[in-house]
Amino acid sequence: MFLIVLVLLILAGIGAAIASGKGRNPWGWFALCFLFFLPAFIVLLFLPNIKKQELENSKQCPECAERVLKEAMTCKHCSYKFSGNEKIASSADKSVNESLGI
Ligand SMILES: [Zn+2]
Secondary structure, eight states, X not given: OHHHHHHHHHHHHHHHXXXXXXXXXXXXXXXXXXXXXXXXXXXXXXSOOHHHHHHHTEEEOTTTOOEEETTOSBOTTTOOBOOSSSOOOOHHHHHHHHHHTO
């Protein structure tokens, strides 16, 4: 019995690590993977990466370096007006992409 619980804890930890990498709540997924390992693990593998989606749907303000929606014409943090034809990707975007392995 102890061995089964130990194996489930380890597998739940793996599930939590995968969930964290996809921008999901690691503690919630740890509990789900511990209680329902196989169904929860299968669902987790097919869930999209939240961090990647947020990066794709946002751009970085050149004035304050905060991220705003891609469609935004004005930065909500500093009121910078986007012209619409400026270069969106910056060195900060590249470093974020590299950290995500994109
Ligand atoms: Zn700004």
